[in-house]
Amino acid sequence: MIIILKNYIYKPICDKISSKPTKRNFVDKLDKKALRRESIIQTALQLFSNNGFHKTTIPDIANSLGMSVGNLYNYFKSKDVLAKEIIKYTSNILGEEIKAINLQNISTKEKIKAIVTIYFRMAKEKPEMIEYFLRVYLSHREVFKDGCEGMTCVSGFMTEIMILFDEGVQNKELRDQDFFSAFGLFMGYLGGMVFLNGEDILPKDLQEYIDDISNNIYKALSV
Amino acid sequence: MSKVKLIWLSSISCNGNAHSFLNYPQLEEFLDNFEFVYHPIIESDYSLCDVVHQDLECDILLIEGAISPEFKKCDEPIINTINRYAHIAKKIVTVGTCATFGGMFKHSGYRYTTGLHFVEDKPSFLFKSLESKTVSISGCPIHPEVLVQTLYAIKDDLSLHLDKFLRPKEFFAYTVHNGCVRNEYFEYKVDNHNFGAKEGCMFYDHGCQAPYTTGSCNKILWNEVNSKTRNGEPCHGCMDASFPRFDFFTTKKNMGIPQHLPLGVGKRTYLTLAGVTKAFKIQRFEEDMFSYSLNK
Numbered sequence: 001m002i003i004i005l006k007n008y009i010y011k012p013i014c015d016k017i018s019s020k021p022t023k024r025n026f027v028d029k030l031d032k033k034a035l036r037r038e039s040i041i042q043t044a045l046q047l048f049s050n051n052g053f054h055k056t057t058i059p060d061i062a063n064s065l066g067m068s069v070g071n072l073y074n075y076f077k078s079k080d081v082l083a084k085e086i087i088k089y090t091s092n093i094l095g096e097e098i099k100a101i102n103l104q105n106i107s108t109k110e111k112i113k114a115i116v117t118i119y120f121r122m123a124k125e126k127p128e129m130i131e132y133f134l135r136v137y138l139s140h141r142e143v144f145k146d147g148c149e150g151m152t153c154v155s156g157f158m159t160e161i162m163i164l165f166d167e168g169v170q171n172k173e174l175r176d177q178d179f180f181s182a183f184g185l186f187m188g189y190l191g192g193m194v195f196l197n198g199e200d201i202l203p204k205d206l207q208e209y210i211d212d213i214s215n216n217i218y219k220a221l222s223v
Numbered sequence: 224m225s226k227v228k229l230i231w232l233s234s235i236s237c238n239g240n241a242h243s244f245l246n247y248p249q250l251e252e253f254l255d256n257f258e259f260v261y262h263p264i265i266e267s268d269y270s271l272c273d274v275v276h277q278d279l280e281c282d283i284l285l286i287e288g289a290i291s292p293e294f295k296k297c298d299e300p301i302i303n304t305i306n307r308y309a310h311i312a313k314k315i316v317t318v319g320t321c322a323t324f325g326g327m328f329k330h331s332g333y334r335y336t337t338g339l340h341f342v343e344d345k346p347s348f349l350f351k352s353l354e355s356k357t358v359s360i361s362g363c364p365i366h367p368e369v370l371v372q373t374l375y376a377i378k379d380d381l382s383l384h385l386d387k388f389l390r391p392k393e394f395f396a397y398t399v400h401n402g403c404v405r406n407e408y409f410e411y412k413v414d415n416h417n418f419g420a421k422e423g424c425m426f427y428d429h430g431c432q433a434p435y436t437t438g439s440c441n442k443i444l445w446n447e448v449n450s451k452t453r454n455g456e457p458c459h460g461c462m463d464a465s466f467p468r469f470d471f472f473t474t475k476k477n478m479g480i481p482q483h484l485p486l487g488v489g490k491r492t493y494l495t496l497a498g499v500t501k502a503f504k505i506q507r508f509e510e511d512m513f514s515y516s517l518n519k
Contacts, residue, residue: 099491150502159494162480166490169477179479 037075040065041089044082049128053083053136053143080143087137087144087153090129094122095156102160108168109222113214115164116190120206123194130194161186168221175223182221189217226258227378230274230281230308231318233263234301235328235336236288240319243364246446247371257374263287272297275304283377284312289321290349291333302349305339309350314377315339315357318370323359323388324464341388344464359389361438363461368443369394386437388464394443395462398486399433402441403452409434412501413508419455422511427481430472432460434485 043064047056058079062072076082101114123130137144137154144153151158165182168174174182193213197206231241241264247253259267260281261274269279275297286305294301309315317339320326324338337347340354350357358377360370373391376383384392400409408415408424415423425431433441433452440450440458452458459471475482484493507515 151498152502155495155498158498159491162478162494163490165478166480166482170482174478176477182478 038089040072040075040082041086045086045090045132046128048083048086048136049131053140058082081147083136083140083143084147084153086132087148088156090132091154091158092156093129094119095158095160097122098157098160098164102163102167108164108171108173109214109218111164111168112186112218112221113210116210116214116217119190120194120210123197124206127198130191131198134191134195165221172223174221185220186217189213226256227374228258228260228280228282229262229285229374230260230279230283230312231262231285231287232274232296232301232304232308234286234288234290234296234305234322235294235331235333236319236321237327238263238287239364240287240362240370243362244318244367244370247367248447249371253371256378274308275299278307278311281308281312282314283374284308284315285318286315286322286339287318289325289328289331289333289336290339291331291336292349293333293335305350309353309356313356315353316370316373316377317357317359317361317389319365320361320363320461320463320466323361323390324466326363327467341464344388354389357389358383358385358391361388361390361395361462361464361466363459363466366394366439366443366445369439390437394439395437397437397439397442399436399438399440399450399452399458399462400485403433403450404441405452408508410500411503411505411508412497413505415455417455420511421455422508423455425452425455425457426474428474429457430459430470430474431457432463432468432483433458435483436460436463437486438462 040061044056044061047061047064051060056079058072059069061082062069065072076085097118098115101111101118104111104114106114119130147153161183162179165174165179169176190213193202193206193209196202202209233241241262245264259265260279261267261269261271263271269277273279276299284305290301290305292300292302296304317323320338321328322338324341324343325336326338329336329338329342336342337349338359339347339350340357340359341347358373360373362369369391372393373383376391384396386392386395388395400406403409403424405415405424408422409426412427413423414427414429415425416428417423418429426434431452436458440462441452444450444453457472460466460468480490480494484490
């Protein structure tokens with residue numbers, strides 16, 4: 001009798017427990033959601049960079065991913081929101097690469113060369129990252145003016161360039177000057193070279209310019 | 224009840240701390256509890272040379288000014304007088320940044336000039352054995368309230384929590400920035416371009432050291448009414464071990480990035496936050512406050 005009663009009581013409770021999400025399930029779900037979110041960012045990044053920002057629609061992105069438009073909107077409320085998340089995403093990836101260089105115990109001259117190398121490598125292996133910055137972020141300021149004021153969406157990358165310059169001045173390798181004078185020279189130069197490369201104008205492979213360009217930047221910025 | 228006996232010994236000093244002490248508003252009440260066997264300005268029963276050449280009674284030895292083995296008072300090296308009274312006294316208090324860290328007078332030209340236990344933020348071993356009975360009060364000059372409260376704590380045998388420079392944490396565990404009325408301008412990175420103006424923070428361009436200097440200036444006001452930063456002048460970091468940095472009115476920057484950041488804030492954290500706040504222009508902080516409020 002007691003056994004029967006136990007079964008009677010426990011069965012529904014056990015069912016109820018098994019239907020509840022466990023902590024493990026919950027974490028798995030979060031991981032899946034984060035992975036899905038990142039795959040949307042990566043696909044949109046490719047499409048925006050290759051086909052242009054205005055020519056790419058949310059249904060295009062959803063189609064490429066094999067997901068419904070409605071579901072994609074569960075992740076990003078609009079194309080503009082997605083565009084802003086992509087610039088943060090690319091800026092953080094580039095920022096992390098430069099951070100790893102900044103943390104090394106090497107001279108600023110060597111750091112500049114390492115950054116140029118990384119930037120050109122990225123332009124070759126993941127051209128969409130640099131293309132997005134040049135052809136979407138810089139060319140469609142109206143999309144980014146609300147929510148990406150100033151440098152807020154590229155702070156991951158900007159912070160590391162600031163640290164590079166600050167340490168360069170502190171160790172007396174670089175000349176103290178207005179930050180943007182130096183920043184424009186550095187990034188404008190790299191962006192220009194990647195643009196020329198993208199247009200197939202450069203006679204040599206981009207990697208072959210690393211030594212000259214690193215030296216030019218260092219000479220221009222050094223004491 | 225007998226009064227606590229004090230000897231105020233000036234070493235290489237401008238006597239700024241002795242003068243600052245005179246601004247203590249309840250000095251008469253203080254002198255009901257404490258007695259100066261010798262003070263360089265307040266009348267006392269003994270002269271400086273009496274102090275130097277005799278062994279007088281002393282409960283607390285107050286030392287003002289930087290210390291050098293070359294420096295003499297009444298023909299006696301000051302370090303001999305300090306050592307004699309340090310052993311007579313129950314406690315020693317270094318009064319001011321010079322006596323604590325060397326301060327302005329570490330540039331005096333006397334050789335081996337030091338604070339009692341520190342040269343800037345490095346230990347000085349000249350009086351190592353006296354560390355256990357020393358309390359440091361830095362400041363150029365000291366705030367009289369901080370000195371008096373410390374002396375009362377010693378008199379009443381209260382246990383003082385000291386920092387690594389032997390300063391009471393009650394007055395030195397937070398920055399001068401704490402309590403500054405310009406914190407709104409600091410948050411949004413708006414500097415003050417007119418000394419004495421009501422608006423603006425002076426950390427970004429005008430050399431204010433309050434965010435990385437520990438001290439109570441904005442919690443225990445000077446003359447009970449004001450502080451440098453409240454009044455629109457940058458904090459010169461006079462309580463800090465590194466004082467004086469000399470460039471008092473300009474913020475040292477490397478390509479626009481302040482060399483000295485708020486205490487305990489990492490460079491990446493600071494730059495990330497700065498990048499965000501600088502992107503926004505808050506009209507209220509761009510205008511002088513009277514005009515802005517008139518327009519609203």
